[in-house]
Amino acid sequence: MTGFDQLVGGFAVALSWKGLLYCFIGCLWGTIVGVLPGLGPLAGMTLLLPLTFGLEPSIGIIMLTGIFYGAMYGGSTTSILVRIPGEAASVVTCIDGYEMAKQGRAGPALMISAVGSFIGGTVSILGLMFIAPPLAKVMIAIGPSVEVVLMLLALSVITLVSAGSRIKTALMVVLGLLLGSIGLDNLTGVARFTFGNTSLAGGLSFTALAIGLFGVSEILINLEKTETIKAITPKLRDLVPRWKDLRDSAPAVARGSIIGFIFGIIPGVSHVVSTFVSYAIEKKFSKHPEEFGKGAIAGVAGPETANNAVTGTAMIPLLALGIPSIPATAILLSALTIHGVQPGPLLLTDHPEVFWSLVASMYIGNIILLILNLPLVGIFVNLLRIPYAWLVPIILIISIIGVYSVNFTAADIWIMVISGAAGYVLRKFGYEMAPLLLALVLGDRLEASFRLALTMSGGNYATFADKASVIVLTSALAILLAVQALAWAFGYRKAIADEAESA
């Protein structure tokens, strides 16, 4: 069966009534969680994770991925109209998007943001379609030693590209690996750190930890804020951009697609970093850099395109290597595993229908989002009028039921509560949660591959420096250095710090 035949098969699943329905639900819910401050793609995906248990893996993954890119779209709406980023990747859109809205140009900002997101998303799906299958073929041939090298690289990159303190990020990575060792040892079956508690034998519930560390801690932090929300709602006829808007944003959209495409593969805070780098590049390329910060449309078009271009390429390391590059794809990994599908090089041979229906659904989802987001923008903005104190119990009740329904044990609710409290305190002191979660999800595999590689080589550590490993290391190091140079050249750290200061 050729790739084209498989893509046609994927479209058959994605265009079935079930595929379309769940893609629509995912996109709609994703837009809602993207709009609401305090709920991002991660919380949105974990909350609806239980809903996928009764579905076929392809349909479940179509819905969860819809939430992921739907949230990216939704986040920009509140950034432009209210100056509240619905999620982290939309922070930079606030700068020029809200300025445009204040000048009565919210419509063109929303339109360009949606079209840019659509183009960026489509480019990244093409990347996923053409890069993942050959990469998976290469990866099938590699052994556990190269897998260890790859995973260590991914974790090192997370530390290096972190916007905060590197040592704190490194600590979170190691802590994540350590927490991942709780439960039965994969190779010998020895219980580790379970203290006789059978509910810990399978390890800490990833869903409970993810909802606690991200969802609950975010809610707790938001409870401390007092903000008056004043939304600017444009009329449908105001959405049409001027010729000058199109001319100014076209190159920004093209550059944003490339930046998002490249950054999507880098583990860590890629979607956030890509928006800052895109903004900085647009400012450097602009003939009128002084307009940035005062309502420059390229300052909206570039970052929004980059942010959405990440969604497809972030799937490449997940689906081809089984390594999640951002927390949202870690949730997808967890969901696939629950459905008995192991992401990685064998996914394309063992479950090609999952991969190709996902690719097809992303094309369809991008169109659904374009249709959904522009005419219904007023409705989504009105969601912000619901008092946060009313939303808190609703979100938490859904979270509790979601967490409980994975393993049907109240111990998981305790894990959610404790990790929520811990996440709240750790974030207050500048520790990031994403590295911990990514390390946690990789911990088991890293240890198993490490020990397996040593067993196979008779305890010879030189196995980690064989020919294939060296090639992987060198090429990854080159990419890493290039990305670092790019990020530093355009000062995204400073941009993040400035934004945090002004927020």
Next chain:
Amino acid sequence: MSEPGKVSAGRLLPLAISARNGGIFMAGLLALIGLVFAWQASLLDFGGFDLPGPGFFPLVLGVVVFAFSILIAVEGFRGEGDGETVELGHRDVLIVLAALAAVAALFEPLGAYLSLGLFGAVLLVVLARVSVPLAIVSACIAMAACWYFFQVLLGLELPIGPF
């Protein structure tokens, strides 16, 4: 009831601690966690460097967590501190955490719907400041919706408690 369009504002308890001292304390706490893990891992079979056992990985990681935490603590200790404070102990945060802990404890003995209904009603009264009757009615409607969605539509069997 809180005003529409406004994020709920709670009172702050007087717990604004120095970012420097709090940071050192946090690092100390993380170092302790690393130590406990390393100690527990040392009770497991370490194996050898050539063929690691189940205790190898957690022991090494526990030691690294301890070492990194100490580095952070030393960094904080050597820094001057710029008078920055971190505020902890917000009233609403403490209420939500206490309510969550209560749900975790009562979820199975009382049943999902009763414990979650009580949780929702209490948060509506305390956070959103709605009247008690309105909170009870809202919680009942929410629980009916939850039952229909999760139990009837999705077939999730949640604990029903003594009833």
